[in-house]
Amino acid sequence: xxxxxxxxxxxxxxxxxxxxxxxxxxxxxxxxxxxxxxxxxxxxxxxxxxxxxxxxxxxxxxxxxxxxxxxxxxxxxxxxxxxxxxxxxxxxxxxxxxxxxxxxxxxxxxxxxxxxxxxxxxxxxxxxxxxxxxxxxxxxxxxxxxxxxxxxxxxxxxxxxxxxxxxxxxxxxxxxxxxxxxxxxxxxxxxxxxxxxxxxxxxxxxxxxxxxxxxxxxxxxxxxxxxxxxxxxxxxxxxxxxxxxxxxxxxxxxxxxxxxxxxxxxxxxxxxxxxxxxxxxxxx
Amino acid sequence: xxxxxxxxxxxxxxxxxxxxxxxxxxxxxxxxxxxxxxxxxxxxxxxxxxxxxxxxxxxxxxxxxxxxxxxxxxxxxxxxxxxxxxxxxxxxxxxxxxxxxxxxxxxxxxxxxxxxxxxxxxxxxxxxxxxxxxxxxxxxxx
Numbered sequence: 001x002x003x004x005x006x007x008x009x010x011x012x013x014x015x016x017x018x019x020x021x022x023x024x025x026x027x028x029x030x031x032x033x034x035x036x037x038x039x040x041x042x043x044x045x046x047x048x049x050x051x052x053x054x055x056x057x058x059x060x061x062x063x064x065x066x067x068x069x070x071x072x073x074x075x076x077x078x079x080x081x082x083x084x085x086x087x088x089x090x091x092x093x094x095x096x097x098x099x100x101x102x103x104x105x106x107x108x109x110x111x112x113x114x115x116x117x118x119x120x121x122x123x124x125x126x127x128x129x130x131x132x133x134x135x136x137x138x139x140x141x142x143x144x145x146x147x148x149x150x151x152x153x154x155x156x157x158x159x160x161x162x163x164x165x166x167x168x169x170x171x172x173x174x175x176x177x178x179x180x181x182x183x184x185x186x187x188x189x190x191x192x193x194x195x196x197x198x199x200x201x202x203x204x205x206x207x208x209x210x211x212x213x214x215x216x217x218x219x220x221x222x223x224x225x226x227x228x229x230x231x232x233x234x235x236x237x238x239x240x241x242x243x244x245x246x247x248x249x250x251x252x253x254x255x256x257x258x259x260x261x262x263x264x265x266x267x268x269x270x271x272x273x274x275x276x277x278x279x280x281x282x283x284x
Numbered sequence: 285x286x287x288x289x290x291x292x293x294x295x296x297x298x299x300x301x302x303x304x305x306x307x308x309x310x311x312x313x314x315x316x317x318x319x320x321x322x323x324x325x326x327x328x329x330x331x332x333x334x335x336x337x338x339x340x341x342x343x344x345x346x347x348x349x350x351x352x353x354x355x356x357x358x359x360x361x362x363x364x365x366x367x368x369x370x371x372x373x374x375x376x377x378x379x380x381x382x383x384x385x386x387x388x389x390x391x392x393x394x395x396x397x398x399x400x401x402x403x404x405x406x407x408x409x410x411x412x413x414x415x416x417x418x419x420x421x422x423x424x425x426x
Binding site for chain 1: 315330336340392395402
């Protein structure tokens, strides 16, 4: 049996579209400004078309699982995330179609109570499923963005630089939770091997809080480097951090520490029996 | 030293402690409150570090819990931060021993509790086996 819903949409597609757009704008209120009329119309038109084709092909029972329809819903949800719509504002897009279809069904089947209630039930179930799917997709896009940013942050914040032949610098920035510390340690040890370094400066100017866990991670990194024959200097210890470390009772014995990166670099050069001298003006 | 008499709680904020990422949230929340009352940088860093230790204890040893962050005022109109961390974990049988530097039941340095006490103006711990643990610290401005 051909879907009554499908033929209803086919016969009144343009009126339905206009009514649906009205409902959407009313439901969104001021949030509707984030999207142009043209964009809203194009997205709505695509979904309505996809819905009609799905209903014609599969009927209302299986429609909510049709990949072609879900693809359109995916595209719309991603678009709305990018435009800064909230999850409920995104779901409104689908749910407002329910109102438009309901009005249409009443005009068409108002006199036939049995047909009206059956079609209404089909519409409600189908659109509820579509709405929930939109919601899930929205959530997924958000999660993807967060995961990507976390990943980018991991890569961004742990460079190892060569300051001089055999002298490495590792500027640490941000929170040193255990996940990142492992990457920091790995990067440093890899660079020690690659550059054949005998000195590494770990600069913690950009680490806002040094608690016992951060201190422990730092000490472990220093110990691991030392096992590979590389001495470490910890620099960037600001006055407030120094006082906090003392109160915590953390022992940094055996680790050379400096207040600034330049101090650490000067120490490193001295260690290598090198010094920087001012050019006296004699051409060489 | 008897605990200070607090005459007023100016602001009160509750934070859930469930995962390691909540420790970061606590640090940021405490920093915002410390800046709000105009605490100096050294005291800010001390109270943030103490909060970091206690919040992590609640997450790791207590299996999660709740933190309450307050701006308080005493009769002399002095402002301070009072932070309490409460978990529903196994509790501590021997508090004396748990406060000893270097003692740990986990894999840390065993300096968190003692360190938090030294970083705060006032420190209070309440715990018993199977009763969870509640630690309250206070730091006055200036």
